[in-house]
Amino acid sequence: MGKFMKPGKVVLVLAGRYSGRKAVIVKNIDDGTSDRPYSHALVAGIDRYSRKVTAAMGKKKIAKRSKIKSFVKVYNYNHLMPTRYSVDIPLDKTVVNKDVFRDPALKRKARREAKVKFEERYKTGKNKWFFQKLRF
Numbered sequence: 780m781g782k783f784m785k786p787g788k789v790v791l792v793l794a795g796r797y798s799g800r801k802a803v804i805v806k807n808i809d810d811g812t813s814d815r816p817y818s819h820a821l822v823a824g825i826d827r828y829s830r831k832v833t834a835a836m837g838k839k840k841i842a843k844r845s846k847i848k849s850f851v852k853v854y855n856y857n858h859l860m861p862t863r864y865s866v867d868i869p870l871d872k873t874v875v876n877k878d879v880f881r882d883p884a885l886k887r888k889a890r891r892e893a894k895v896k897f898e899e900r901y902k903t904g905k906n907k908w909f910f911q912k913l914r915f
Contacts, residue, residue, distance in 0.1 A: 849893040
């Protein structure tokens with residue numbers, strides 16, 4: 780069977796604090812490492828989705844309601860459900876990588892990078908499904 784957990788694949792997080800949230804695989808490790816001897820993936824996802832916007836709202840209100848909160852985390856494949864969707868959000872690999880978990884300042888920077896890229900994509904109107912809250 781082919782490998783389908785690839786960078787850019789949209790996944791649903793099944794376990795933990797961010798369960799039910801959508802995320803994108805940034806880097807996948809199929810064979811595991813010495814500290815994580817199982818297949819896992821570095822994902823960037825949406826913690827808090829944007830809210831509904833109508834034409835009657837002002838620019839300030841629209842800007843405030845269009846904010847997104849992101850997260851960056853490493854997950855075991857067992858806790859991710861792949862979808863048929865892929866997105867090509869260009870996250871900077873030098874900022875969003877596995878080294879960010881050693882230093883809280885780097886992690887904040889990685890989360891900020893993901894937030895900026897997600898909001899940028901949301902404002903273009905592409906991949907609408909990715910930016911809507913999963914109802915379950």
